[in-house]
Amino acid sequence: MIYDFLREQAKSIPEKKAVTLDDEHLTYGEVETQSNKLAGQLLNNGLKPGGRVGLLLEKTPKAIIAMLGVSKAGGVYIPLDINSPADRVSKILSSSDVCMLMVDHHAQNLFYQLTKSEHNFDSISWIWWSEESPDIVNLSKKISSYEELEPEADFPHAVVRDETSTAHILFTSGSTGDPKGVEITHKNITSFVNWAVSYFGMHSEDRVSCHSPLHFDLSTFDIYGALAAGAHIFIVPSGISVIPKKLCDFITNNRLTQWFSVPSALSYLARFKAIPENGFPHLKRLIWCGEVFPVASLRYWMQSLPGVEFTNLYGPTEATIASSYHTLSEIPNEKDEVPIGVPCDREDLLVLDEELNEAAAGEVGDLYISGVGLSPGYWRDKDKTDAVFKWRKNEVGDSVRIYKTGDLASVDSNGLFYCHGRSDYQIKSRGYRIELGEIESALDELKILREFAVVPVKISGFEGVAIGCAFVPGEDNVASPMHMKKKLSEKIPSYMFPQYWRSFTLLPRNGNGKIDRKGLSEIFEQATEANRPTLSSKSA
Amino acid sequence: MNQEHLLRIQEVVSETLLVEDITSQDDLFELGYLDSLSIVSLMVAIEEEFSISLSLETVDLEEFRSVESICTLISPLIEIPA
Numbered sequence: 001m002i003y004d005f006l007r008e009q010a011k012s013i014p015e016k017k018a019v020t021l022d023d024e025h026l027t028y029g030e031v032e033t034q035s036n037k038l039a040g041q042l043l044n045n046g047l048k049p050g051g052r053v054g055l056l057l058e059k060t061p062k063a064i065i066a067m068l069g070v071s072k073a074g075g076v077y078i079p080l081d082i083n084s085p086a087d088r089v090s091k092i093l094s095s096s097d098v099c100m101l102m103v104d105h106h107a108q109n110l111f112y113q114l115t116k117s118e119h120n121f122d123s124i125s126w127i128w129w130s131e132e133s134p135d136i137v138n139l140s141k142k143i144s145s146y147e148e149l150e151p152e153a154d155f156p157h158a159v160v161r162d163e164t165s166t167a168h169i170l171f172t173s174g175s176t177g178d179p180k181g182v183e184i185t186h187k188n189i190t191s192f193v194n195w196a197v198s199y200f201g202m203h204s205e206d207r208v209s210c211h212s213p214l215h216f217d218l219s220t221f222d223i224y225g226a227l228a229a230g231a232h233i234f235i236v237p238s239g240i241s242v243i244p245k246k247l248c249d250f251i252t253n254n255r256l257t258q259w260f261s262v263p264s265a266l267s268y269l270a271r272f273k274a275i276p277e278n279g280f281p282h283l284k285r286l287i288w289c290g291e292v293f294p295v296a297s298l299r300y301w302m303q304s305l306p307g308v309e310f311t312n313l314y315g316p317t318e319a320t321i322a323s324s325y326h327t328l329s330e331i332p333n334e335k336d337e338v339p340i341g342v343p344c345d346r347e348d349l350l351v352l353d354e355e356l357n358e359a360a361a362g363e364v365g366d367l368y369i370s371g372v373g374l375s376p377g378y379w380r381d382k383d384k385t386d387a388v389f390k391w392r393k394n395e396v397g398d399s400v401r402i403y404k405t406g407d408l409a410s411v412d413s414n415g416l417f418y419c420h421g422r423s424d425y426q427i428k429s430r431g432y433r434i435e436l437g438e439i440e441s442a443l444d445e446l447k448i449l450r451e452f453a454v455v456p457v458k459i460s461g462f463e464g465v466a467i468g469c470a471f472v473p474g475e476d477n478v479a480s481p482m483h484m485k486k487k488l489s490e491k492i493p494s495y496m497f498p499q500y501w502r503s504f505t506l507l508p509r510n511g512n513g514k515i516d517r518k519g520l521s522e523i524f525e526q527a528t529e530a531n532r533p534t535l536s537s538k539s540a
Numbered sequence: 541m542n543q544e545h546l547l548r549i550q551e552v553v554s555e556t557l558l559v560e561d562i563t564s565q566d567d568l569f570e571l572g573y574l575d576s577l578s579i580v581s582l583m584v585a586i587e588e589e590f591s592i593s594l595s596l597e598t599v600d601l602e603e604f605r606s607v608e609s610i611c612t613l614i615s616p617l618i619e620i621p622a
Contacts, residue, residue, distance in 0.1 A: 242574060243601050243602060244601065272597065481558050482554075485559070486560065494572060
């Protein structure tokens, strides 16, 4: 179980620091004790095995205690994006049928809006999970609080011991407008963590970053990987990532030995050539996942940090953190493509054609994953689950469960896998996984535009993919991009906002009458290229 | 502080980041308007508006925190017509 990693370390190294955020530090003993007490508190308040607890919490040491406390009590935690609009969070809370919420002062505004929303979360039990007093919400309605933890007994709760039970549900962008919940079991997580701790040789002297938000599964590895190794987690404070120097100082001053993030955070530093002259003397490994690391910025990183091990991980949330890995043995050439590598322990990657037959070496097909990482499926959505989780007979006739990633891939004669983009309308922008369909359904709900198409816009250089919206204004003609953005902010998180807008009298169409999305992408791409003066040439 | 520059910057910020009603002291980081993608667009737009050149390697991004601080940053770079 995911909390056993912590429990074992707390027995052997209780005094050792487990997690730090700014000046706040918690030892292994403290995390164990406080999460034990929280589990007791949750059980006293009626949490049942498998009951869902929504976490409206900023990424803090207390949020980590919350995750572990819920797990020990046999519950399922759902980390929520507290920067998302209330409308979207409320969809997630309703569909996941949460029985309790934990709320901190960073999320109180959102929580207040939720209690006022049509879905009536007013009746949901909630815990005030902060030492600060709230200024908006009415505390009298809470069932408990962080302050009330102290008198609780320090008992090592372990209510559920079934490894195949769900540990958490991570919600990700859904193409029809409703976020979909990926169920992840304890075994999914412990399998990956055990492989990774052993592959990377992590140990108790490691000092690891926690950069990704809690609702992304990169942070699942940061947290449970570190706990499994007895290492020290350093939470990257929100807001410093946008100032390259601050982020570099963070790595240097905390003497980090491991950095794990989406490539866009690293490309951004490369763009500003922000790595200090003497590098990061303590850094041993740099790991990325979630999108392609542009080779130009990867080269900059590898040239600047010669002693560091660089590893590309690949895998969607549905297959838990990552399913394949590739550690670079040398700096790639500018034209090289970095492979997504070979499968992790007890996982398999398959390139298949439409009849689910294996593609020949070098041939591009659909990428499927099988093995210990596969999620049981989408929360209470059999149709969506059955659409991508399938069964296939392998060479010896056994039925194997496979997941269709939606990525296109090929495998070379050495067994190395390469990714070739998407076969659908999902994109990665600054590390965020976005279904363009979710943006389109938000625009649809607004009813301002007569017609629109949201398309990916590839930007040359470092940033990867941006989002463009081609539209035909509606009759009342209030469709300024500024107005649209303001309206959209009530529906979708800001990282989903289109950066490029273009008004059309008619949207261009293909021969078959469908909107020419590829053509629109090209129109946006040409326009951004034309508007690309001094900055890009200097950074090239 | 040059009022005309301030207004021009305010307009560029508003058009680039697609936000209305910003004041010259609003903290663009705190308000979540600036991220790794938009900050570079904003730098380009400021360069174009004032025909100046900002170096990615030396610029202190803290200076992009507000319209006022951008104004302080770029004022010495703008040639004043004789």
